[in-house]
Amino acid sequence: MDYLDNTNNDLGIKFIQKPFKIIHIDMDYFYAQVEERDNPSLKSHPVAIGGPSKTKGVLCTSNYIARKYGVRSAMPTFQAFKKCPELILIRPNFEKYKAASKKIHEIFSQYTSLIQPLSLDEAFLDVTHSSKCNGSATIIAQEIRRKIYEQTGLTSSAGVSFNKLISKIASDYNKPNGLTVVTPNDRLKFMNELSLRKIPGIGQTTMQRFERLGLRLCSDVISLGIHKVIELFGNKNGLDLYERCLGISNSPVVSLSQRKAMSVETTFSTPINARENIQEIITALLIELENRLKKASEVHFKNRRVTHIKIKLRTSQFETFTREVRLDDKMSDMIITKKALSTEFISLAQESLLNYYDTMKEQELRLIGIGIKFDKNFERQIELNV
Numbered sequence: 001m002d003y004l005d006n007t008n009n010d011l012g013i014k015f016i017q018k019p020f021k022i023i024h025i026d027m028d029y030f031y032a033q034v035e036e037r038d039n040p041s042l043k044s045h046p047v048a049i050g051g052p053s054k055t056k057g058v059l060c061t062s063n064y065i066a067r068k069y070g071v072r073s074a075m076p077t078f079q080a081f082k083k084c085p086e087l088i089l090i091r092p093n094f095e096k097y098k099a100a101s102k103k104i105h106e107i108f109s110q111y112t113s114l115i116q117p118l119s120l121d122e123a124f125l126d127v128t129h130s131s132k133c134n135g136s137a138t139i140i141a142q143e144i145r146r147k148i149y150e151q152t153g154l155t156s157s158a159g160v161s162f163n164k165l166i167s168k169i170a171s172d173y174n175k176p177n178g179l180t181v182v183t184p185n186d187r188l189k190f191m192n193e194l195s196l197r198k199i200p201g202i203g204q205t206t207m208q209r210f211e212r213l214g215l216r217l218c219s220d221v222i223s224l225g226i227h228k229v230i231e232l233f234g235n236k237n238g239l240d241l242y243e244r245c246l247g248i249s250n251s252p253v254v255s256l257s258q259r260k261a262m263s264v265e266t267t268f269s270t271p272i273n274a275r276e277n278i279q280e281i282i283t284a285l286l287i288e289l290e291n292r293l294k295k296a297s298e299v300h301f302k303n304r305r306v307t308h309i310k311i312k313l314r315t316s317q318f319e320t321f322t323r324e325v326r327l328d329d330k331m332s333d334m335i336i337t338k339k340a341l342s343t344e345f346i347s348l349a350q351e352s353l354l355n356y357y358d359t360m361k362e363q364e365l366r367l368i369g370i371g372i373k374f375d376k377n378f379e380r381q382i383e384l385n386v
Contacts (some may be wrong), residue, residue, distance in 0.1 A: 028154070029176070031121075046062070046068075060092055196218060221242065264292060282350050282354070
């Protein structure tokens with residue numbers, strides 16, 4: 001039976017929620033926690049994973065001591081050391097993290113085959129039809145967290161709810177080492193008190209726009225009425241935002257499919273146009289892209305090749321420009337087999353993006369993005385020298 005949301009709205013739209021039992025498992029500061037497990041002396045110090053040095057690169061994650069200083073993932077390392085000079089920086093060891101992740105996913109598979117990994121350290125599990133633990137999603141989540149700790153020595157947090165949206169939000173609610181359950185009856189109370197920033201997909205720049213409109217909580221959006229929300233944000237985006245603020249989502253848990261692309265981007269609260277600053281940002285983004293490649297599941301690389309570099313620039317006038325640059329087989333092979341960016345790839349990416357920026361006649365930028373485009377592999381033609 002579907003849950004019908006009876007919230008009054010000025011367009012008479014009825015929002016229907018299909019009943020699922022969804023668990024979102026999120027490991028606590030995964031990379032840093034693995035390092036603490038293997039070196040317990042680190043537990044009393046601020047620790048971050050990233051690099052390659054104090055002055056170059058970005059962070060993958062940090063432990064909770066470091067976070068008290070304002071040190072966060074995706075932060076440039078030089079900035080992290082300004083905030084926390086005592087920070088211990090450790091180069092990532094992805095083979096070790098993948099080994100821990102493999103054990104964790106083996107535990108997931110004991111309870112359901114409907115698993116959607118998001119990265120090495122988090123996944124959605126659909127246990128709607130699982131007979132384990134008498135069909136109780138809450139008890140299944142408790143058992144999974146207990147087994148993860150017993151078999152890996154690592155803590156995790158879980159959100160349990162009737163859809164992916166709320167379960168993901170809930171897994172972050174009592175971190176670290178927490179469990180939050182949101183039932184259909186709890187939905188509106190849980191969402192009404194929730195900051196809009198907690199909704200997946202709402203970033204810092206979008207939140208600043210909301211705040212300028214006096215919107216801080218999900219209940220602030222609902223109180224506007226759906227007609228006003230559509231007027232402010234458009235039909236598609238407005239309906240999607242309104243539905244999310246109600247805590248409604250019918251997105252299913254799907255087994256991992258191969259990605260068409262993989263990219264990273266950064267948005268600036270203050271537009272930039274200094275070429276040297278842009279070059280520094282490109283370098284940091286490429287390090288982050290390589291880290292994302294190393295984190296990604298092997299399924300994305302199986303029988304694939306990388307065909308293009310993807311470039312994305314957004315100006316201070318909110319115009320978005322994209323370009324694709326073709327890669328040769330050597331650069332593709334390095335990514336597919338080593339999950340690494342070759343020096344040739346890095347040079348081509350930097351040169352291509354800066355050249356593209358030069359054609360824009362030094363317009364101020366609000367966003368820079370860079371990524372790769374996948375395609376199916378194919379039999380390469382053998383060239384004979386005759």
